[in-house]
Amino acid sequence: MNRLQFVASIVERDVLRYTPAGIPMVSARLLHSSQQMEAGIGRSVEFEIAALAAGEVSGRFxxxxxxxxxxxTGFLARKNRNSKSxxxxxxxFETYSLAHC
Structure with a gap:
């Protein structure tokens, strides 16, 4: 199974574009920051990740x-066939508030 769910902010977003097949797409960078427990010890976690919204979700995004x-909510895939990124x-996605905690 390839499913990833996390809370993040949108720190950078490109303009909406269309593939040759007419599918709308938006590329972005997301920033996550949280406190996690690992082996009974609190750990600060922060990462920035490249993201892509395609199809219906791209308009809302x-x-x-x-x-x-x-x-x-989504999944991870290689940037392209020959990439390791x-x-x-x-x-x-949905708006996140502290009420979710």
């Missing part, structure tokens, strides 16, 4: 506030 906190493909 394109309108989402930069810097806003969102809960993202990963891209997070956004399948869905």
């Amino acid at each position: 394109n309108q989402a506030d930069l810097g806003g906190m969102f809960q993202f 990963l891209v997070f493909h956004i399948m869905d």
Whole structure:
């Protein structure tokens, strides 16, 4: 199974574009920061990840506030066939508030 869910802010977003097949896509960078427990010890975790929203979700993602906190759900895939770099493909997202904690 390849499913990833995390809370992050949108720190950078490209303009909405269309593939040759007419599919809308938006590339972005997401920033996650949290405290996690590992082996009974608290650990600060922070990462920035390349992300891609395609299809129906791209329209909503394109309108989402930069810097806003969102809960993202999606999967990881190589940037392209020959790349070792990963891209997070956004399948869905919703506004995140501290009430979720």
